[in-house]
Amino acid sequence: MAAAAATTGRRVTASSSTLTIVVLAAVVASSSFPVIRGASSSSSSSCSSHTFSGKVYASCADLPRLGATLHYNYTAATHTVSVAFRAPGTSKSGWAAWGLNPSSAGGMVGTQAVVAFRHSNGSVVAYPTVLDSYAPSMAPAATGDLAFPVSGVAAEEEGEENGMVVYATVALPAGKGSKFTHVWQQGSAVVDDVPAAHPTTGDNVLSTATIDFSE
Ligand SMILES: *[C@@H]1O[C@H](CO)[C@@H](O)[C@H](O)[C@H]1NC(C)=O
Numbered sequence: 155m156a157a158a159a160a161t162t163g164r165r166v167t168a169s170s171s172t173l174t175i176v177v178l179a180a181v182v183a184s185s186s187f188p189v190i191r192g193a194s195s196s197s198s199s200s201c202s203s204h205t206f207s208g209k210v211y212a213s214c215a216d217l218p219r220l221g222a223t224l225h226y227n228y229t230a231a232t233h234t235v236s237v238a239f240r241a242p243g244t245s246k247s248g249w250a251a252w253g254l255n256p257s258s259a260g261g262m263v264g265t266q267a268v269v270a271f272r273h274s275n276g277s278v279v280a281y282p283t284v285l286d287s288y289a290p291s292m293a294p295a296a297t298g299d300l301a302f303p304v305s306g307v308a309a310e311e312e313g314e315e316n317g318m319v320v321y322a323t324v325a326l327p328a329g330k331g332s333k334f335t336h337v338w339q340q341g342s343a344v345v346d347d348v349p350a351a352h353p354t355t356g357d358n359v360l361s362t363a364t365i366d367f368s369e
Pocket residue numbers: 159160161162163164273275276277279
C-alpha cells in the first residue's frame with residue numbers, strides 16, 4: 155500500500171465548465187441527521203472488524219451512506235480527533251473526501267474537508283480544502299484559509315478495484331463540545347487533477363450526519 159504525502163501548492167485552471175464541480179452533500183434538514191454512535195471494538199458493528207496496518211483507532215462508526223466507515227481517536231485533553239475515513243466504493247480514477255461542518259446550518263457549504271485521489275503523475279495525493287460554495291474550487295487550502303487546523307493528512311488506496319482511505323488529525327473548533335456535523339463523499343472522476351462533480355442524487359446528497367467523538 156502506497157502512502158502519500160499531502161500536496162503543497164497545485165495550480166488550478168478553473169475556466170472550463172468541466173471544472174464546475176458540486177461536491178459533498180446538499181443541505182439536509184438538521185432534524186433528519188442520523189446520530190452516529192461510536193462503536194467500541196467489542197461491538198458487533200462491521201467497522202470494528204477492520205484492521206489497518208500500523209494504525210489502531212479506539213472507536214469507529216459505520217456511516218449510513220456510501221458504505222463508508224470512520225475510525226477515530228478522540229483526545230479530550232487536546233480537543234483533537236485523529237481519523238481514518240474509508241470509502242470502499244471509490245474507484246481508482248475517482249476521489250474521496252471527509253470533512254466537518256462547524257456551522258449550525260450543516261450540509262456541504264461551510265465544510266472543511268480533506269480530499270484524496272490519484273494524481274495524473276501517479277501519486278495518491280491528499281490535502282485540506284474549503285467548500286465555500288456548491289461549486290468549490292477543490293484547490294488545496296492555504297493554512298490561513300482553514301477555520302481549524304488539520305495535520306497528518308495522508309491517503310492510500312486499498313483493494314484491487316476500489317477503495318480509498320483518508321487520514322487526518324483535526325484540531326476541533328472550540329466551544330462546541332465533541333459533537334459535530336460531518337460530511338463525506340466520493341466521486342468517480344478527476345479532471346485535470348481536480349475532483350469532478352459527484353452525483354447529485356441518492357446517497358451522494360444524503361451523506362452527512364452528526365457524530366459525537368466522545369462516544
Ligand atoms: C505529484 O503531484 C503532487 C501534487 O503536485 C505532488 O505532491 C507529488 O509529489 C507528485 N508526485 C510525483 C511522483 O511527482
